Amino acid sequence: MATTQRRDGGGMSERRRARLRLEISREAARLFWEQGVTATSGDQIAEAVGLSTRTIWRHFRSKESCAEPIVMQGVVTLISVLRGWPRRSSLEDHLATELGRFRHEEPPVDRADEMLGMKMIRLADTEPALRTAWLMACDQTERELCAIIADCLERPAGDLEVRQHAAAAAAVVRVVEEHIGAVVLAGADATEFTDVVAVSRRFAHAIRTATGGVVGDAVA
Amino acid sequence: MATTQRRDGGGMSERRRARLRLEISREAARLFWEQGVTATSGDQIAEAVGLSTRTIWRHFRSKESCAEPIVMQGVVTLISVLRGWPRRSSLEDHLATELGRFRHEEPPVDRADEMLGMKMIRLADTEPALRTAWLMACDQTERELCAIIADCLERPAGDLEVRQHAAAAAAVVRVVEEHIGAVVLAGADATEFTDVVAVSRRFAHAIRTATGGVVGDAVA
DNA sequence: GCCTTGATGGTCACTTAGTGACATTCTGTC
DNA sequence: GACAGAATGTCACTAAGTGACCATCAAGGC
Secondary structure, X not given: OOXXXXXXXXXXXXXXXXHHXXXXXXXXXXXHHHHOOOOOOHHHHHHHHOOOHHHHHHHOOOOHHHHHXXXXXXXXXHHHXXXXXXXXXXXXXXXXXXXXXXXXXXXXXXXXXXXXHHHHHHHHOXXXXXXXXXXXXXXXXXXXXXXXXXXXXXXXXXXXXXXXXXXXXHHHHHHHHHHHHHHHHOOOOOHHHOOHHHHHHHHXXXXXXXOXXXXXXXXX | OOOOOOOOXXXXXXXXXXXXXXXXXXXXXXXXXXXXOOOOOHHHHHHHHOOOHHHXXXXXXXXXXXXXXXXXXXXXXXXXXXXXOOOOOOHXXXXXXXXXXXXHOOOOOOHHHHHHHHHHHHHHOOOHHHHHHHHHHHHHHHHHHHHHHHHHHOOOOOXXXXXXXXXXXXXXXXXXXXXXXXXXXXOOOOHHHOOHHHHHHHHHHHHHHHOOOOOOOXXX
């Protein structure tokens, strides 16, 4: 197994665990995509990643949830970018600069993993078992948006109106991501989505519309 | 078992099956609520409804999906009302008159079932197994809204913008329903939600906002 | 009345997801 | 090197589902 190089006692174990989960998830997702979810057994995943079946169940509560980390990777960039949104710039501008930065300077997620994530989202459309994983990721986005929008509107995060805006925003983000994934996987001309500025504008416009215009503008 | 009284060959079987599924679902939901999902076995559900376990699996593909019909009952009224929306009246007015009609004249769903549905939605918050059932119901609403909004905007139902509006609208409806359920189950003062006009206004306003104002108005 | 037919439910054997208990190994600390 | 504890392997076990086959029952033709 890879070198651990922990600094303080116990804290690093968290990262180690996350890396292992991701590795398992990668193999599971590959198998799910290649031969379907039901045709993939826990034993197969275990063998592919080189662990015992029992250990798989120690890291994941169910077979389908093995896909979660890979799926979550797909939204983790967007979430972290949204979280860092300073309200003195418009949503379009912030997304464009930050997504661009992530794309070229420090890509936190492997390109192959990104493709795998899209494939899982695509599979979630027909495999009800995988749907949960995808919706968990969307739910995470929604919670994050709750905090952000609450901050924008200067209301508590549990406020009904805040939750409505967050749900609507997360929903349109979900639809756009599903659409991008479908287009990319279809092998069609995806240049429309390699332009970071265009994609940023699309996301920002969707969020602006879905929240009735209260989220997206820069504050003076 | 109940009398069959079929008229034509095979058509009635559909309804019979639906009734049986609902009956199983009712018992399953009751047990899920009383003792939790994991603590409820398939055998227990079978015994409660008076069938063999094998027959339960013939009607439901999984334990959790036993909750689906009851959960679906909660949205089926709203869906059918939305489907019947004539665009010459505003969404508020249509919802108020139709929901009122359903409430007093011909309630298609038992009050007890309605409460059970709320309980399942509540359970879905903590039991990931049940979440799928609830999200399936929301997904159904979203698909229905796709058709309605496509009609409003005179665009194809698969159009990206239509899907975004539908997703946003379905999301806010989900949040409002979760909120109503939580308030009712908390035993708090729920008079706010027994007033059909107020509830209709709330739904309509949420949808109007989430779709950027393009859905909700009457057309001239 | 009797037999066919088709749909539904029961019985039993079987696979597989997932857990509990305990032994083993691996990792970092002194 | 001895030690503590966290991670993993092994094995036995429960429970969710499935497949194959048989039993029952209502409807209709003769």
